Amino acid sequence: MAGYILEVKDIEKNFPGVKALNKVNLKLKKGEVHALIGENGAGKSTLMQTLCGIHKPCAGNIYIEDEQVTFQSAQEANAQGISIVYQELSLVQNLTVAENIFANRQPVKKWNIIDRDQLHEDTRHMLQLFDVDNIKPDMLVKELSVANQQIIEILKAMSLNPKILILDEPTSSLTEVEVNKLFENIRKMKNMGITFIYISHHLQEIFQIADRVTILRDGQYVCDAQVKDIDEEYLVKNMVGREIKNMYGQRTENQGIGETILEVKQISRKKMFKDISFSVRAGEIVGFAGLVGAGRTEVGRGIFGAEPIESGEIYIKGKKVNIRSPKDAIRQGIGYMSEDRKYDGLYLNFSIRDNFIANKLERFTRGLFLKDNKMEAYAKASIEKFSVVTPDHTRAIANLSGGNQQKVMLGEWCDIKPKVLIVDEPTRGVDIGAKTEIYQHLRNLAAEGVAVIVISSDLMEVLGISDRIMVMKSGELVCEMDRHEATEENVIAYATGIALDE
Amino acid sequence: MMEWLRRMTKMREFMIFMIVTTIFVVMSFASPYFLSTANILALLLGLSIETMIAVAMVNLMVSGGFDMSVGSVVAFSGAAVGLLIRSGLPVMVAILIGIMIGSAIGFINGFIVSKLGINPFVTTLASLSIYRGLTLILTKGQNVTGLGSTFKLIGQSKILGIQMPIWYAVIFVIIGDILLRKSRFFRQNYYIGGNEKAAKLSGIDVMKMKILNYVLTGAFAAMAGIVMTSRLGAASVTAGTGLELRVITAVIIGGASLNGGEGTVTGAFLGSLLMALIINSLTLLGVDVYWQTFVIGATLLLAVLIDQYGKIRKERKAFA
Amino acid sequence: MMEWLRRMTKMREFMIFMIVTTIFVVMSFASPYFLSTANILALLLGLSIETMIAVAMVNLMVSGGFDMSVGSVVAFSGAAVGLLIRSGLPVMVAILIGIMIGSAIGFINGFIVSKLGINPFVTTLASLSIYRGLTLILTKGQNVTGLGSTFKLIGQSKILGIQMPIWYAVIFVIIGDILLRKSRFFRQNYYIGGNEKAAKLSGIDVMKMKILNYVLTGAFAAMAGIVMTSRLGAASVTAGTGLELRVITAVIIGGASLNGGEGTVTGAFLGSLLMALIINSLTLLGVDVYWQTFVIGATLLLAVLIDQYGKIRKERKAFA
Amino acid sequence: TTKETKNDQVAAEKHDEQLYIEVSALGNLDYFYDHKMGMEKVGEELGVRTEYVGPAEYDMNAMVAAFEQAISKKPNGIVVVGFEPSLNSIVNKAIAEGIPVVTVDADLPESNRLAFVGTGNINAGITGGNYLAEAIGEKGKVAIMTKPGQSNLEERVKGYETAFTNYPDIEVVQIVDTQSDPVVAAQAASALLQKYPDLKGIVCVEAAGGSGAATAVREAGVADQVKIIAMDRGNEVLEAIEEGVITASVAQQTALMPYYAVQILYNLNNSNVQITKDNAKANVLGIPANVDTGVIIVDQDNNEYFMR
């Protein structure tokens, strides 16, 4: 057993009604990047949180360099050199970037007084690792986009100088550019002898960065392997228990693309986006690609009325509509699924049922009143339809795994019977099996004549699902491509602006 | 049946209900006067004014709002109606104007809080001062009397031997409970309190609802003020002082929180009942006034501790 | 220099500071007595007790806590120290015991709120009642006098012609401001108030800090109570009634929020100053008593409205 | 009539089963100590049970609730502090149910109460006003400190104003709010001293004012120039009188109020002074309708005897 820097033996963890971990084993060699994969709700995050002293295991042991350890708190784990980037962002929105990265570890002068200059210096130093010069140490975290917040979260964990760094879906809202920067940093640190546990649902990333992989299913250890000995098919089979072919699905042959449903003319919003015009037809899936901060989210929210549009016009089925609020938009048949489920997507303290019905209460109303049995039946059906892993619909959504939360949110919006559905990062944190289902749901909607807009930072996803692709850069629509002309290279070229320089 | 029982005991209101029942049983042994019809009616009558306001307050707090000005609105609307009646206006017209004044005050509060984004605590504390001040100015510090017998009927007449304010409170609680728990319209407030940003994206007109909640609170406080004035037969300038804290406490004991997203009308009623019961018991037991203040606080604390203990035990069980 | 100015104007406190300054300027024209040393000193003296408590309260509120019991702690500690001195204990010993009593009350509040998980509003409202009651019981409702001249020195003696309570408040504000803004230890409270879960993950001992914050609030309230008793020369059983709302309002005006995570000591001081300034101005301008209550509320509202307007304008500019 | 039978019935009762209740409010105030003391004393002397009930704060709704509960105990008489006309209905209700009611301290003349025992707040104000006028040589500027809206205080203010109308050279320059808090009162008094450097007197109609005004005057060092008239006999007021900061205080013989009120109720129930051949039939109650308990001025001469 020697030689392992960390070893987990027969760990078990129960939550009310859920056996999240069942005799799980994990062995880490010093200096490797060890990938951990599994479906949503397989227990990955739970396992990592037991390693970090957040959850106490119900059974089993943890060994660090052959010595048994038990952690009472996150801090004790930190002291042993384990640090983690949480799947759910855990930043303090009202504090600065610097204070988040060096939370409670700010450099101090005499009397424990914080040395501001040193703190900012250290922070700039950390920020250089990602070349992000648009983030300043004294910016408030709440002013940053989700992607940038994720970078801060990563820097925070890196700044702890850990021996073992756990990354729980660090790339779920990053684009390739940032992902590559992250990998560069991982390799650099790996050479310094740091060990990584890497969790991701982007399987190709495993092959780019990981040395070994452990697979979990339903809270149980399935197998582990050297990455160089296996292929993606192997991963999927062991993860999902079946093969997945053609994840993005296929446009059904006889499905024609119909009339123009949504037409956007020259909409602008100061500092956010400028002169955006495009249209989407019935049965069509249009993908929006671009780098982080390109303004795709802002356009989506603008059309939905969640944020003001300063000029421009929107037409639905040729009729000009005046959308001032999401309520107007929903009435016009437009749906928008947020990119940030925790912030403005879900009601975390509420039950799964109450989340499913949040945007369609009228449907369960007779006279003035809501019908309990109708709501329950609907929730049960939706759990089934979107394969949400949960004991029952009365659970608080906060207790679901990240991917399952995402499925509930998607289910909530797919089912409003929209004319236009905008989904922003629809598969953030979703496993490959569930992704396949989500794409199928989106394709089904299109087949029913809905105009679907997919905003995504996952380029493969955009390429795989879209009939047409829009590329945005710095608030402008720089290019519109047909599915057949779009390739990874030319989309990136437009998104980064290289194509324009030519 | 078992299912129903299981669900009952899981409800937050259940513990408070048990505590209230316990006090009832203990008190009926401790004091021969306690269970007399007269005492129970007196208890309910004393509690009716606060309950009327609590019904609106719990709705407001479910949506994440907060109103410190209700006590002043009680005084202001009472005084205004009193002066209007004395000026010769028909009673019904005066009452309608009084309720409109309350609604208008609520509207102003709601507008400032939700449209202008000012902290509800500061806003409504300012209102507290403003409308108390206006009451003093309007009445020149004098209580308003001579309101005539028609007006007094509202608060002093009886149906089936039970004085009107009790009836109003009962009606408010029953209708309020059904509406807040079951109606689609008011259900929106839970979503707003749960996650305001998400509620907006779910197509809820958050701004409108929030303002409406303040309007309702103002209107209900005005109604309570009018009923109280009628019951007492005079508009008191100091009416409702400190009322806001009592109502908010009752609502929180009943399961609501300052963060919004939870609470029920039944809970708010039970909270009010618990507080009134404590005071009633202390009076009946002849506890010295100096001790009363102490015992009220201690009992309040004890009640929420028992409640919390019950909750924790239930969770434990769920884990086992 | 420009950088410094830019940073200044971005601070929440800046608007309140401007409002306070405006009132100063306007008042110095409106009333010839306003700018006299005597009036300014009297103003500061009047505000010193509240400021001492506000310093601890803002720290507590930054961490997401809340304490309604400070007014009662003021009375209770004052009365306790008074009785101890009368019983023949040396003044210093009595004062130390008084501060310990305040700390103990704070500890109990903090323990109930953070260990037992009871709502801070209800908990400290219960405390408010409990300690007011204990004060009454202890003193049999009589104010405590005959405290001797040594004790009175604490609140009545002067240094450089300035009465001691002002010095205490100044020291509290300066040290408090530095500690809360700059020291790593108290900075932890911003993390706790901003995101309690994240704070725990960052290795902050949330439980310990929360309890400590309540202890500090209790201790500071006790000190304020002792200084107040010494200044008045007698422990008043009704001292500090309604004080909690004034302090909390001042702290919120100064930029703190009920949700935690924001607020500064300077802001809290400016908030207290604003409120005291309003009362002082109204008296100097000879505003009718009935109007005073109204004008206090209206000015409060106006101040926060101006403040909010300033904030919105700044945000607009940032986008332009 | 019912009254007759009730009287007989009551007379037959043992004394120690008779119950007299005082309903009040503001129980937390120092002032009401005397009320409680008076009730206890009269209970002891007559051998009947007495109770003192009511909310700790100035809350009429709660006071009426306490009154309702008092009625539900079916006592032999109720003593009530008639703070506000809003208590009229409940008093009438008790009378209608056959429970005799006497008001103390503040009267409810429009109600059906049987008698009133007290000094009346207007009277207290007038007495204090006259004393101050004499102390300042019948001329100069005077300020009044009160808490607006509370009817007993409003009446005392009126009393002072009435007294000063007899002194053309005395000018009431301002009325200020103490918010019933000595620190706020001190702050307001300080501002007054700034604004009127030639202020001659401050009168306070409630307890916090005296302590606050004394503090402000002491701190400004103008004790020999500004005369303060306080209200009631709180220890801090007495101490300040001894110190010479407060000139005098208007104290009522408060304990006498419930004492005599219960005496009246007791006599109504138990004795039968034959004013007529048949008092009941002649509609004669045989009790006094109005008892004035008088006010006393506490100043340096008699101050020491009031300390508790």
Ligand SMILES: Nc1ncnc2c1ncn2[C@@H]1O[C@H](COP(=O)(O)OP(=O)(O)OP(=O)(O)O)[C@@H](O)[C@H]1O
């Ligand atoms: N605090 C909790 N209370 C109850 N159940 C929980 C809690 N946390 C996790 N679970 C349950 O434990 C199981 C494992 O969840 P976990 O978050 O570890 O999954 P995961 O593998 O990280 O999934 P994902 O890929 O979606 O993030 C899920 O069924 C989840 O619902």
Ligand SMILES: Nc1ncnc2c1ncn2[C@@H]1O[C@H](COP(=O)(O)OP(=O)(O)OP(=O)(O)O)[C@@H](O)[C@H]1O
């Ligand atoms: N709440 C906010 N406050 C300040 N700036 C913001 C806020 N939200 C977004 N931005 C900024 O607005 C710009 C556009 O962001 P938007 O979210 O629309 O981009 P995007 O293309 O959807 O990329 P992503 O969502 O992946 O970050 C970015 O520069 C972002 O940093």
Ligand SMILES: [Mg+2]
């Ligand atoms: Mg996870």
Ligand SMILES: [Mg+2]
């Ligand atoms: Mg986006």
